[in-house]
Amino acid sequence: MSDLLAVTDAGLYCSQGDFYIDPWRRVPRAIITHAHADHARSGCGRYLCASPGTLVLRSRVGSSAPIDSLRHGETLSINGVEVSLHPAGHVLGSAQVRLSHAGTTWVVTGDYKLEADPTCAPFEPVECDVFVTESTFGLPVYRWQDPAAVATEINDWWRANRDAGRTSVLLAYALGKAQRLAAAVDPSIGPIIGHGAVMKMVDAYRASGVRLPPIDRVPPRARKMGGGRALVIAPPSVAGSRWLGLFGETSVAMASGWMSLRGVRRRRGFDKGFVVSDHADFPGLLTAIAASRARRVLVTHGFTDTLTRLLQERGVDAAVLPTRFTGEAAPDAAVAERDDDTQDDTTDMSEEAPV
Amino acid sequence: MKRFTDLYWRLDATSSTNEKVDSLREYFAAARPEDAACAIRVLSGGRQLRAVSTTLLRQWAAEAAGIPLWLVEECYAHVGDLAETLALVLPHPGPDAATTGVGMGLAECMRTTIEDLRGASDQQKRLVVERVWQLLAPRERIVWHKLLTGGCRVGVSQTLVARALAEVAGVDPAVMAHRLMGTGVTDAESYAQAMSSEPTADDARRPYPFFLASAIECEPSDLGPTSDWIAEWKWDGMRAQLVRRGADATLWSRGEELVNGAFPEVIAAAAAIPDGTVLDGELLAVRGNKLLGFAAVSKRSGRRSVPRKLLEEVPCIFVAYDLLEDDGADIRGLPLVERRLRLESLVPLPCTAGAEPAASEAVGVPFETAASPQPRLLHSPCVVGNAWDALAAARATSRGRGVEGIMLKRRSSVYGVGRVRGDWWKWKIEPLEIDVVLLYAQAGHGRRAGLHSDYTLGVWHDGRLVPVAKAYSGLADAEIVELDRIVRATTLDKHGPVRVVQPTQVFQLAFEGISHSTRHKSGVAVRFPRIVRWRRDKTPSEAGTLADLVQLIDAGTIDASPQPEMTP
Incomplete structure (x- = not known):
């Protein structure tokens, strides 16, 4: 029995079905786990994604790209390989890809988290023979708090800033985390304002049926906004940019799993760091791996060596699968990144460069 | 203990002098004298003794977390701070820990959970450590770990501490600075004396602030x-x-x-x-x-x-x-x-x-x-x-x-x-200088945790590059980030936290002196080496040679002493 997937120059390839999963080059047929830039690239011949994510993917790969979709759990046969997509809980429309062929089942998680998120379907464990998992936060120092507790922290910070007449600026990925945060904060504290890159995705989320609180846009040629009361949600690339000058006195906070570490918080020089991630924390990774009941585990992007060694010591048949996915941009990504406003905020800053 | 932990994190979160003094003043105004004395000792960076070896702490933490010791070490290499690493890997405490804490003041906590441990058996130490772990939230554990291992450093100068205390006591800051010198404040009694408006008896031995x-x-x-x-x-x-x-x-x-x-x-x-x-x-x-x-x-x-x-x-x-x-x-x-x-x-x-x-x-x-x-x-x-x-x-x-x-x-x-x-x-005097090539890199600590910012640098000798100095950066933050990326992309081999890289990057290295050394493989030891410039315009073949360095020794008469042991 040969493997259902192999890493090629163009990406994760299934030769039996002649398609790729999240390819990093233009290929004729691509199955997309989710629309973040390191997983969804434009220019492929044909795309397949989970139906809740169609509009989000379209906003990323262009209006003319041919996109097919599957409902969660629905099965499609591609050249004799059975393909189905299952919720990964990462962002709207994120899916684990289940492949079944000649009695063997593989699951590719893409990025995933186990925490509750009101803006997307929750992670669903899928049993398989081979489980391909991400490992962005695959060290035991990464353990997330209850999302409600983090939301309270953010609300407290926002309220304190408002009372001091400062605008609160919360830096978060434009796709996924920005919407999740908007849905989690208490809109009675003050107005919420979205950066252009965030609003593009807010529109896609709303058009897909996700309920979000009112979020104001920044009009072109705006001179002054926020009034010292608002919460501004913007991608990390605006840190230190002139765009922030719109809001007068600000307190700038970063929402990222990397904010768990004091050294990272200090180095980035933000006023505040909130530990919020759309990736699984260390216990989450172990839980998902166990729930898959897989006899073989392949570990991609993140702390691959470490997680693989731990699994091997625990008697799991585990190995590293080298890919070019990057997961949550590494702690120092935004230092080097000062891109234009519409630029995607996931960059090629891998935590560990693939060999 | 809770109040001191709050102070620690307030000081950590700001770089503003005024905010630091405000935090200190509020702390001292509310603290009990024995706790205040203890805090002064810690804030002054006075010598602290290690109550429990970090080796034991790592082992106990690994067992408590249910993970192998090597994984704790990997975490430490990533986090760059042992106190924080241990705090983060340990199981979260019970639900009421956040509200109760250890339930004692800083001085009592230091005495019963740290100082009393010094003479105790490993078994007794472990019982105390595991009990405290269950009582503290991660951010409190970090501070306690630092106190326990004698490595608690806080980013405030003695001058700021003196300023805050002077404001609380209503005395001149210079007088307060003088009173904190020397044996200074050690307990509730000496704290009360330092805070009094009268001249004190201990003035006789005290030096002046430098x-x-x-x-x-x-x-x-x-x-x-x-x-x-x-x-x-x-x-x-x-x-x-x-x-x-x-x-x-x-x-x-x-x-x-x-x-x-x-x-x-x-x-x-x-x-x-x-x-x-x-x-x-x-x-x-x-x-x-x-x-x-x-x-x-x-x-x-x-x-x-x-x-x-x-x-x-x-x-x-x-x-x-x-x-x-x-x-x-x-x-x-x-x-x-x-x-x-x-x-x-x-x-x-x-x-x-x-x-x-x-x-x-x-x-x-x-x-x-x-x-x-x-x-x-x-x-x-x-x-x-x-x-x-x-x-x-x-x-x-x-x-x-x-x-x-x-x-x-x-x-x-x-x-x-x-x-x-x-x-x-x-x-x-102007330092001596030579162009060197990056050979090994290691992740830094503290603010530079997770970034490769400790560099081993070499020069040519007999057609090979030999290490001659270690430098802890000297580059701008953005350059460190950029170099970190190059290090990751050009890694040839890893020895624990040390990466062997392809020799591609050249730096101008400044140092204060150079001498012959039997402790270094290269046979020379440079003093206070630091990077002054990233020479992107140069290729490794243009870097200096060991002969250039030896010539500097012969040219100068300074008797530079060996640097601490170089790795690897």
Whole structure:
């Protein structure tokens, strides 16, 4: 029995079905786990994604790209390989890809988290023979708090800033985390304002049926906004940019799993760091791996060596699968990144460069 | 303990001086005296003892977390701070821990969960440690771990602590700074004394807060006429104050430690100066007429007593350059020129070590002869030069003398507190330089955790690159990030946290001195190496050679001492 997937120059390839999963080059047929830039690239011949994510993917790969979709759990046969997509809980429309062929089942998680998120379907464990998992936060120092507790922290910070007449600026990925945060904060504290890159995705989320609180846009040629009361949600690339000058006195906070570490918080020089991630924390990774009941585990992007060694010591048949996915941009990504406003905020800053 | 933890994180979260003082003031205003005394000790960075070895802590934490020890080590390499790593890997505490904490003040917590452990068996230690872990939330654990392992450093200067305490006590900040010096505040009683508005009994032994110089920022000629300035050699030793009051003499390091035991010859010599004298100066190691440098002095400084052999190998003297107290009166407010006049009458012998033999003869003081014992108490002579060119020429002789350059002090300057710019300048000699190639990189700690910012650098020898120095960056933050990416992308091999990289990057390395060394594979040791520039315009083949370095040794006479062991 040969493997259902192999890493090629163009990406994760299934030769039996002649398609790729999240390819990093233009290929004729691509199955997309989710629309973040390191997983969804434009220019492929044909795309397949989970139906809740169609509009989000379209906003990323262009209006003319041919996109097919599957409902969660629905099965499609591609050249004799059975393909189905299952919720990964990462962002709207994120899916684990289940492949079944000649009695063997593989699951590719893409990025995933186990925490509750009101803006997307929750992670669903899928049993398989081979489980391909991400490992962005695959060290035991990464353990997330209850999302409600983090939301309270953010609300407290926002309220304190408002009372001091400062605008609160919360830096978060434009796709996924920005919407999740908007849905989690208490809109009675003050107005919420979205950066252009965030609003593009807010529109896609709303058009897909996700309920979000009112979020104001920044009009072109705006001179002054926020009034010292608002919460501004913007991608990390605006840190230190002139765009922030719109809001007068600000307190700038970063929402990222990397904010768990004091050294990272200090180095980035933000006023505040909130530990919020759309990736699984260390216990989450172990839980998902166990729930898959897989006899073989392949570990991609993140702390691959470490997680693989731990699994091997625990008697799991585990190995590293080298890919070019990057997961949550590494702690120092935004230092080097000062891109234009519409630029995607996931960059090629891998935590560990693939060999 | 909870209050101190809050203070720690408030201080950690801000770089604003005012906010730091506010946090400190609020803490001291509310803290119980014994807790306040304890906090002062920690904030002052006084020496802390390690109650439990970090090896044991790692093992216990690994077991408590249900993960293998190597995984704790991996986490540590990633996080860059052991106290934080352990706090984060441990199981989260029970739900009520966040509200209860250890339920005791800082002093009691330090006593019962840290100080009492020092003599305990490993088993007893473990019981206490595991109990405290269950009571503390991760952010409190970090602070407690730092106290437990004796590594609690907080980013506030002594001056800020003194300022906050002075505001709470309603006394002058300079008086408070003075009261915190030396043995300072150790318990509730001494805290109460420090906070009192009356003069205290312990004043007798206390040194004054040190006045510090800054590196010169302009051309010396921009400082105005040389007649406004007094120039002295910048000695390569250890700053200290010699306090002669009442029956005894005390010698204080700049870290405010009493170092009487480490320099018995200086203490003995202090008997010759009158009661009511405080001298500021430098402890120097001198053999014959040759200065042995800072590393030699530091062999002595950490000791409570000095073995005879070391006394003979590294003889030390005290070279005074300022007089702070004369005949029992605080004269720090007098102009420097007046203080120096009085100093030279109290301590008449000038230090001529390091000078050419002819020069010392000219001054007429035989530095050491068989007949007369070596004088231990000298003053630092003025470097004479009636024009900046003449002083520059004198400064150019520094390396040969074994000094670090020249100090420029305004004739009219008072002796201030802390680092106040404008009156005292360090005019150090230009460093030696060579182009080196990056060979290994290791992740940094603290602010640079997770970034490869510790570099091992090499030069050519017999067609191969050999490591000659380790430098902890010297690059701008954005450059470190960029270099980190290059390190990750060009890694050839990993040895634990150390990455062997393809030799592609060239840096200009500056260092203060160089000497032969048997402890380094390359056979040379450079002193205070640091990167001054990233030479993107150069390829590794253009880097320097070991022969270039050896030539520098032969050119200079400075006796640079070996750096700490280099890895790998």
